[in-house]
Amino acid sequence: MLGQQVSFNFIKPSNTIPHYFDELEIIKIFNVCYNIKHLAMLKTMFYASLHASELCNRDDSDIDLKALTIFVRCGKGGKDALVFITDDCAKTLRRM
Numbered sequence: 001m002l003g004q005q006v007s008f009n010f011i012k013p014s015n016t017i018p019h020y021f022d023e024l025e026i027i028k029i030f031n032v033c034y035n036i037k038h039l040a041m042l043k044t045m046f047y048a049s050l051h052a053s054e055l056c057n058r059d060d061s062d063i064d065l066k067a068l069t070i071f072v073r074c075g076k077g078g079k080d081a082l083v084f085i086t087d088d089c090a091k092t093l094r095r096m
Contacts, residue, residue, distance in 0.1 A: 040092045044070070047089040051076070065090045 021029070026046065033039040045055050048070050062071040068090055072081045085093075 036092070036095055040096055043089040043092050044085065047085045048072075048083040050083070063093065065093060 030039060030042065033042060041055060044050065044058075045052070050070075050072065054072050054075055057073070058070065062073070064070075068085050068087065070083050070085060072083055075081050
């Protein structure tokens with residue numbers, strides 16, 4: 001750093017309860033999303049409780065819209081899982 005003094009502010013850990021969105025907040029988020037691809041991604045992540053990396057690693061063959069399920073390979077803890085989605089999420093995915 002060419003001899004310059006640099007200081008970093010560190011965030012102190014907090015023992016507070018994390019914030020969770022309530023139903024109205026989720027609906028507001030979905031209502032302001034006008035791009036169908038973004039809406040499908042948000043709904044899939046929300047309804048299937050997927051991490052961003054799990055969503056990005058999905059193939060079309062992993063999604064069964066008739067059974068309303070998504071197969072997750074190497075999810076949290078390196079385990080495979082079958083997760084369920086709602087009919088609303090499936091309708092949005094069908095629009096893609």
